[in-house]
Amino acid sequence: MRNYFSLFAKNQSLIYKVFLFFFATFLVIYFLPKGGQFKYNFQKGKPWQYENLYAPFSFTIKKAEDSLKKEKEAIRANAIPYFEYNSKVEQNVIEDFKEELALRYVDSLHKTPKNKIEHIGVRFISQIYKNGVTDEIFNYEGNRLIYLKNGNEIEEQNYSQLFKKEKLNNSVRQLVEKNNTEDSQALLYNILNDVLQSNVKLNSKLTEAAIESEIKALNPNRGIIEKGGRVIAKGEVVEGEKFQILNSLKAEFESQIWSKNNYLWLLVGYTILVSLVFLMLFLFLKKYRPYIYNNNTKVTFIFFNIFLMVFLTTLVLKVHSDYVYIVPICILPLILKAFFDPRVGLFVHVLTILLLGFLVPNSFEYMFLQFIAGIVTILTVSELYKRVNLFISVGQITLIYIIGYFAFFVIQEGNVQALEWQSFQYFILCGLATLFAHPLIYFYEKIFGLVSDVSLLELSDTNSKLLKELSNKAPGTFHHSLNVANLAEASANEIGANSMLVRVGALYHDIGKMLNPTMFTENQANSINSHNELDPQESAKIIIDHVIKGIEIARKNNLPDRVIDFIRTHHGTSLVYYFYKKEKELHGEANIEDFTYPGPIPFSKETAILMMADSVEAASKSLKEPSSTIIDEFVEKIINNQMAQGQFLNADITFKEIETIKKVLKKKLNNIFHLRVEYPE
Structure with a gap:
């Protein structure tokens, strides 16, 4: 029994994901239409695009809704x-x-x-x-x-x-x-x-x-089509009686397929298709976003948003199918981009649209418009913490909807005379609903404990309680953090990384130093170095411990995990070389593990940028007579050394991007250390 409990404890994360997989599949299937899928898509007023259609079985022609309504009113x-x-x-x-x-x-x-x-x-x-x-x-x-x-x-x-x-x-x-x-x-x-x-x-x-x-005795049928009879010919316009005959065939087809005998097979088909969608999501997260896959809260958050879109669409379709475009589907990639990254947002958006294709009428038109709108959302929405950006992006998304819908109508009708301008109101309402993203992001942050750019903007305020405490207890470290933040932000902007996230990470990365500030050179007001009286191994432990203490302070002050990641990784698994070398000089040998940071190494572009900016800024203080050549060689040496140690292997950053970061750091340091003209007294 103990072995079972031990096995369960070790695999509880995997067990939860399996449960989430089956639960989500069941919920989506529950909302799918309870009927077989008709083989053909058609719209009133549009030409029949398939071959001649003949009745596969005898069926009755249902009266049109308007006709039935008039008969009921007459009664x-x-x-x-x-x-x-x-x-x-x-x-x-x-x-x-x-x-x-x-x-x-x-x-x-x-x-x-x-x-x-x-x-x-x-x-x-x-x-x-x-x-x-x-x-x-x-x-x-x-x-x-x-x-x-x-x-x-x-x-x-x-x-x-x-x-x-x-x-x-x-x-x-x-x-x-x-x-x-x-x-x-x-x-x-x-x-x-x-x-x-x-x-x-x-x-x-x-x-x-x-x-x-x-009214109950009213006959809902007005005729019969015998098996083999022609229903509609290719190119005929689907309207009037033809439209009603096709609707009658579709209803009869779906009701005949969704019988007790076929129920199990239809359920198997739906289960396979829905399961494939969720399986692709899990495989994508596991391979390309392991930090999300390994966090059950984040995985649950993604599944919750997918289910929310399916639920809202089902709810609107029950009211009227014309209102389907009011559902703000583009809010999904927008929110996922705010919390994760554009690639995750677009991938989840595509999978969600595939699921909604089972629900909506005219699924090809719907899916095409939603795919294009989702791509536009990913490409246009940036710096969401700036409110004006959201308004501009929503305007662009609404415009894409209108243009796409207009193009489909022209293709199907061949003219614009029968265009229903009222349809454009649905896209405008969809755009207005998308503006609800800001309060929804705040709600998600509180419920799921996630962090977005909006929260990062609040954390970047240097008047916050924690940063004020850092500036009071360790002013040198605070000044160093500001310089690193500026260098890191400029580098992130240059390669298209999240500049707000890396700036916040830089501001808080050294908060562990304020527990023992005088043990770090930037906070020593005089020439007395406290490490002179300590054993090198002791000194190295104090230096290394600022990472662990920083994590503890961050958790105590409820900093988000995305910010804590910068504290954990800004030294990676690098060596405290000065004290390691000193230990070897004193004792002839040294255990390298005692002088190595615990890691982990950076696992994103942003954390890699911080490691480079932090090392370069800290080491630049040792330059006695900096010149452009010296600074360039200095930056190259430090970052190349980090690359040689394998610090960026998990960071998803390219050589080209690293070279770009080097150029930014060189330029910024040259501006900081430029020679000033001596003015006469």
């Missing part, structure tokens, strides 16, 4: 409404009428006898309540058929047969004229207006249920 418009009839209201109204008449009738004011008015009113009430009274107003025509539900019985009648209270005035006038009782018109109207109540109300639930039942 709603022509549906017969149900009204609920309340038979108890009539008797209550008659009783109320008699009571009100008894209270309001005055013999001296009316010629018509009370009993006659009562008879007329009761008969009128009975007559109008026979078909029903309503106070609701509907936009129905008078001959519109309605259903009147009285208990369990349902009767048909016209909407005009219902009595509306708004017609009461005219009805009373006609009633008194017919009975020659004009003197009682006002009395009758006032009483009837007060006592009449609605006994017919619309039954919305029953009406809606009837409509839904009719």
Whole structure:
């Protein structure tokens, strides 16, 4: 059992990557469309680019969405409404009428006898309540058929047969004229207006249920294509009926393939394709970016961003396929470039687009535009910490989208008359969404503990707490670090390396010296050297330990790992030669391991640049009468010696780049040590 635990502990990083591989594959497959892939890509209004297509099997032609929508609207418009009839209201109204008449009738004011008015009113009430009274107003025509539900019985009648209270005035006038009782018109109207109540109300639930039942019974098909029948000929424009027939064939094809019998095989196919994409990503990281591959947090970060793009695209496609270009896919290479490098950003972008090709309609057009936009993102976005650069790059990306989409449309249509200018709004919205990169980078830094150029800009502030402490405790080291930062930044700019990263690394690379500053010559204010009283081996240990102590201070102050890498590697595995030679002179022999820095050697262009700049700047202080020739030979000697020791073997830096760095260092040192004109006192 102990052996299993030991094996697990040794291989936990690999086990985690295997788990991440299968988990990511499962998630992506879950979001893929649950159906077989139709063999042909087509668009409405575009010519059919394949050979003549014949029906591989018999299938029904589905009605177009617009056609079905119109039929449903027609059903709603022509549906017969149900009204609920309340038979108890009539008797209550008659009783109320008699009571009100008894209270309001005055013999001296009316010629018509009370009993006659009562008879007329009761008969009128009975007559109008026979078909029903309503106070609701509907936009129905008078001959519109309605259903009147009285208990369990349902009767048909016209909407005009219902009595509306708004017609009461005219009805009373006609009633008194017919009975020659004009003197009682006002009395009758006032009483009837007060006592009449609605006994017919619309039954919305029953009406809606009837409509839904009719809609469900609607036939979604409008014909059939027999097996072997021609669906579309080559060059025909895909529109109208042809477009609907192709959509019907596609739906039937995908539903037939995604059956219980074929489910497993389709799943196997999807699994292989998605697995290949993630396998390529792992192989790329392992071979070309081992520092990322060996860091599970960074690997998880990359996979999270891929999954996020797949998830957002799936979400948008569920709303409407036209909105697919709103998803800011270019934010992926932009962010990965900010945290890693352009090559990683572009490679991951390409793999993500391959996955999205399974999801989106018109996949070739989509993938082409996204590939081009991703390349433009990598080429244009630089120095992301400068906000204006992001705006400029987003503008360029949006322009590329618009130009690419326009070109595709012209190729497919042959003209611009049918161009939908609204489509360009989606690309503008995509560009605006890409501006969300800045807050997203901040969020990722806090969650995943990564560092971007934006954070590096903050760290380069010499008024920060740690650099202030360095300047107070070890002013000579601080001044040395500033000089190294300037040399390293200029060199990085010349060969296209990350100048901001190397500058920050240079500012912090010697922070370990502030724990024991007087043991380093740049901080010794007088000619007294503390190492004169120490054994060479002791002195070498103090010098070497500034690297270890620097790492400890950096971790205590939460400096990012990318900055700590400069502290670890700025001396590589070089030898503290002065004390090594002194030890040999005193004792005749010396253990070289006691005088060697623990490493590792630089593993990037930036860390290699710092090693060169640091060594050259520190050693330049020993030049007594520097001239241009002496400085040139001096720089060549130091860097060639580092190359001979193999310090740059893992740094991914070329001989040409090293020669360029030499030229920059020579030029900068010549400017620093140039001769000044002596002015008379």
